[in-house]
Amino acid sequence: MNFEIQKRALSRVIRDDLDALIVFCPQNTEQAPDAQDPLSLVLRQALAKGDLTPKAGSVLSLYGLAGVKSRHVVLVSTEDQTCAHIRTAVVAAWAALKAAKPKHLGMHTVGEWTAQRLQTAASALADGSYSYTATLSKPQHRTLQQVTFSAADVAAEHRAAMVQTQAVVSGVELAKEWANRPANHATPTHLAEAAKAIAKGRSFKCDILGPKEVAKLGMGSFLAVAQGAAEPLRFIVMRYSGTSSAQAPVVLVGKGITFDTGGISMKPAPEMDEMKYDMSGAASVLGVFKALGQLRPAINVVGLIPATENMPDGMAVKPGDVVTSMSGQTIEILNTDAEGRLVLCDALTYAERFKPQAVIDIATLTGACVIALGGVRSGLFTSDEALAQHLQQAGESSGDLCWRMPMDEAYAEGLKTRFADVANVAGRAAGSVTAAKFLQRFAQKYPWAHLDIAGTAWKSGAAKGATGRPVGLLLHYLLAKASLPVSSRRRA
Numbered sequence: 001m002n003f004e005i006q007k008r009a010l011s012r013v014i015r016d017d018l019d020a021l022i023v024f025c026p027q028n029t030e031q032a033p034d035a036q037d038p039l040s041l042v043l044r045q046a047l048a049k050g051d052l053t054p055k056a057g058s059v060l061s062l063y064g065l066a067g068v069k070s071r072h073v074v075l076v077s078t079e080d081q082t083c084a085h086i087r088t089a090v091v092a093a094w095a096a097l098k099a100a101k102p103k104h105l106g107m108h109t110v111g112e113w114t115a116q117r118l119q120t121a122a123s124a125l126a127d128g129s130y131s132y133t134a135t136l137s138k139p140q141h142r143t144l145q146q147v148t149f150s151a152a153d154v155a156a157e158h159r160a161a162m163v164q165t166q167a168v169v170s171g172v173e174l175a176k177e178w179a180n181r182p183a184n185h186a187t188p189t190h191l192a193e194a195a196k197a198i199a200k201g202r203s204f205k206c207d208i209l210g211p212k213e214v215a216k217l218g219m220g221s222f223l224a225v226a227q228g229a230a231e232p233l234r235f236i237v238m239r240y241s242g243t244s245s246a247q248a249p250v251v252l253v254g255k256g257i258t259f260d261t262g263g264i265s266m267k268p269a270p271e272m273d274e275m276k277y278d279m280s281g282a283a284s285v286l287g288v289f290k291a292l293g294q295l296r297p298a299i300n301v302v303g304l305i306p307a308t309e310n311m312p313d314g315m316a317v318k319p320g321d322v323v324t325s326m327s328g329q330t331i332e333i334l335n336t337d338a339e340g341r342l343v344l345c346d347a348l349t350y351a352e353r354f355k356p357q358a359v360i361d362i363a364t365l366t367g368a369c370v371i372a373l374g375g376v377r378s379g380l381f382t383s384d385e386a387l388a389q390h391l392q393q394a395g396e397s398s399g400d401l402c403w404r405m406p407m408d409e410a411y412a413e414g415l416k417t418r419f420a421d422v423a424n425v426a427g428r429a430a431g432s433v434t435a436a437k438f439l440q441r442f443a444q445k446y447p448w449a450h451l452d453i454a455g456t457a458w459k460s461g462a463a464k465g466a467t468g469r470p471v472g473l474l475l476h477y478l479l480a481k482a483s484l485p486v487s488s489r490r491r492a
């Protein structure tokens, strides 16, 4: 899907060759254009007669209006034009239009575009028109191909926002696509191939490590999770260089459990299929790299993905087993279903070699985070104030929200054990925080943050599907960094 933006009055847009046109309308006639073209007249009348209410998402569908080239026109209210209302408006307008299967859609605002509004509208549209295709024998491919945004006034910053939005949307869609794939179509080997494909021609470096190399590195914790799986593990290392190699990189670590049965501490059957989404963190890293390749910002980024299935088997790791992580710390695996932290801890140790300015791990880590924050905000865990602030800001500006959780040392109490340096689980209380405290032990050598996306990476029920989060948040964080002068980029 392609996005563009053009400077055009509504009276001019009606002559454009579009299959459908959505017009974001103002709340009253005073704010409406006073032109005499047929669409402006209808718009003013609809507002004056109260046939288009000012409530966000209120729609009026028009068809075959004389003097308007686009057969389908949907007038929609955006209320005060906040991002939440823009989203509501796009969802409502698209619901009225999607049956018409437009190929080329116009999206005109009578008000003003801002970078944030453009991104919100484009993302909502991409979301609404996305359809999963990978494993269908007769896939319904998206018909919408071109979206032309317009307004009477369009500046250079809007064009720049459009370019950025295009990349964010393609990153989000790649993340969705991979997260949605069933586990037999998204094995660790498949993920590694996807990483290679993204790197190809984009001058990324991409190294794929297998069981032998991982054993040689001493990743005893990662290996313990993988030892029950017949599918071989992969450790994916992607490197994007957008600036001098003297500049310390940001490292992104994505949990890549391609299926989480729980292992010997097996999960109950209901909804277990959703554990195909347990590689959503990995998918978000792939999505970010796809977008970096398009935008080529002046920043260095490393992506690390420890990928494996978590399976029960004669060879599988058992509750009570003690393993030695790459850091040298021994871990008592009391629950084999707390496997995410076991693969991530070795990746966090591996990250040290890049002397990173910051490391962010992204993981569908705990059911407890779903209970705490639901599907609205991802959990943000860090002791680094600057990093916390930057990630929260990126969440707000992208609309891909997060919420900071506590990291008091007292939460680590339950991880103590007589039989190893640390246990992989504490009690049920504050489960998302104790998981973060476990990871923190392995992230002492750089500023570090952890995003628990267990609640935000996918939707359950009738709307089951990946969301592509937190690709938007991560890209906003990285792009904000790239636009800072080099001197202030040193820390977080």
Ligand code: BES
Residues within 6 Å of the ligand: 260, 262, 278, 335, 337, 338, 339, 340, 364, 365, 366, 367, 368, 370, 425, 426, 431, 454, 455
């Ligand atoms: N992948 C799950 C977390 C999860 C569960 C995400 C449900 C989304 C929905 C993770 O590997 C896991 O099983 N965590 C356990 C940890 C527990 C054993 C301490 C959990 O949350 O139950």
Ligand code: MN
Residues within 6 Å of the ligand: 260, 262, 336, 337, 338, 339, 340
């Ligand atoms: Mn698990």
Ligand code: ZN
Residues within 6 Å of the ligand: 257, 260, 278, 337, 339, 340, 364, 365
């Ligand atoms: Zn898991």
